[in-house]
Amino acid sequence: MFPIVAHQELVPKVHRLSIEAPLVAQKARPGQFVILIVDEKGERVPFTISGWNIESGTVDFVFIQVGNTTKQLANLRPGDALAHFVGPLGRPAEIDHYGHVVAVVSGYGAAAMVPILRALREKGNRISVIHQAPDRQRLFGESELEAVSDEVFLALGDGGDSMHQTATFMLRKMLDRHRQRAVDRVVCMGSLCLMRIICEMTRPLGIKTMVHLTPLMVDGTGMCGACRLSVRGANRFACVHGPELDGHQIDGWEVLMARRCTYADQSILQQGFQCRGCSQW
Ligand SMILES: Cc1cc2nc3c(=O)[nH]c(=O)nc-3n(C[C@H](O)[C@H](O)[C@H](O)COP(=O)(O)OP(=O)(O)OC[C@H]3O[C@@H](n4cnc5c(N)ncnc54)[C@H](O)[C@@H]3O)c2cc1C
Numbered sequence: 001m002f003p004i005v006a007h008q009e010l011v012p013k014v015h016r017l018s019i020e021a022p023l024v025a026q027k028a029r030p031g032q033f034v035i036l037i038v039d040e041k042g043e044r045v046p047f048t049i050s051g052w053n054i055e056s057g058t059v060d061f062v063f064i065q066v067g068n069t070t071k072q073l074a075n076l077r078p079g080d081a082l083a084h085f086v087g088p089l090g091r092p093a094e095i096d097h098y099g100h101v102v103a104v105v106s107g108y109g110a111a112a113m114v115p116i117l118r119a120l121r122e123k124g125n126r127i128s129v130i131h132q133a134p135d136r137q138r139l140f141g142e143s144e145l146e147a148v149s150d151e152v153f154l155a156l157g158d159g160g161d162s163m164h165q166t167a168t169f170m171l172r173k174m175l176d177r178h179r180q181r182a183v184d185r186v187v188c189m190g191s192l193c194l195m196r197i198i199c200e201m202t203r204p205l206g207i208k209t210m211v212h213l214t215p216l217m218v219d220g221t222g223m224c225g226a227c228r229l230s231v232r233g234a235n236r237f238a239c240v241h242g243p244e245l246d247g248h249q250i251d252g253w254e255v256l257m258a259r260r261c262t263y264a265d266q267s268i269l270q271q272g273f274q275c276r277g278c279s280q281w
């Protein structure tokens with residue numbers, strides 16, 4: 001069993017859990033994820049690691065409450081325990097010195113991107129963050145993002161369809177100044193449609209853009225094929241070849257989006273999520 005050592009509700013329906021899992025904490029790297037099962041009847045559900053502490057043997061993740069498992073997780077308290085907690089899974093994010101890195105984050109990406117940005121900053125990169133949330137009530141993680149970046153721009157939508165335009169508008173402004181103040185790399189963790197739009201904006205300028213993909217996953221180890229996608233005409237699995245991938249090399253965005261939408265239902269749309277079928281804001 002994997003005890004819960006801390007539980008914090010950051011904003012309504014967004015929670016941070018800290019789990020005692022020393023072996024996972026020892027090996028965790030920025031950008032990796034875990035798969036957990038709440039109890040013996042539970043489903044396998046993946047979450048991106050948003051922090052870890054080798055000394056206390058704890059691993060943190062932030063989740064948005066969208067369906068059954070995340071509702072179960074939201075009801076757990078310190079002292080309760082998870083039946084299974086497997087990881088770290090996936091390839092770590094690429095970390096090197098690139099120069100000026102712009103990170104676009106939304107939803108749980110505001111927390112899960114923090115270890116990646118910290119590592120990028122330690123390599124001497126200048127970090128600009130565009131932090132998108134539908135409204136101020138659902139904004140979280142500001143201080144953590146500020147601590148690992150040089151500047152943070154808030155993109156607060158009005159909860160309407162214009163939300164994504166807000167983040168893309170800010171990136172547009174940065175890209176328009178690209179010749180004076182170069183953007184050397186973009187990293188994005190948000191809804192599928194936000195990541196796709198960002199890739200289309202950076203493609204003509206040849207700015208490498210890494211996206212963090214979260215297709216439906218089952219085993220998380222490359223065997224079931226649930227998370228497959230097409231990268232430059234070849235079959236790849238987000239769980240073992242990603243979750244971070246070069247967004248300009250993905251040639252199956254439509255398929256990815258269609259598969260995600262397969263399980264979209266009215267319940268998630270009623271909770272105020274803007275992207276159909278996607279649990280990201
Ligand atoms: C590698 C990876 C990392 C992830 N990291 C995080 C994280 O750090 N925090 C977080 O909140 N969520 C994360 N997710 C998404 C998370 O796994 C799903 O939100 C969760 O499985 C939903 O389970 P549920 O039983 O509560 O909802 P379900 O009843 O299974 O689904 C409810 C709704 O959520 C949507 N959904 C289901 N699975 C996903 C998915 N993989 N991605 C997006 N939407 C989905 C469904 O379309 C449905 O509309 C990650 C997914 C992957 C693949």
Ligand code: FES
Nearest residue numbers: 218220222225239
């Ligand atoms: S989740 Fe099974 S292959 Fe990726």
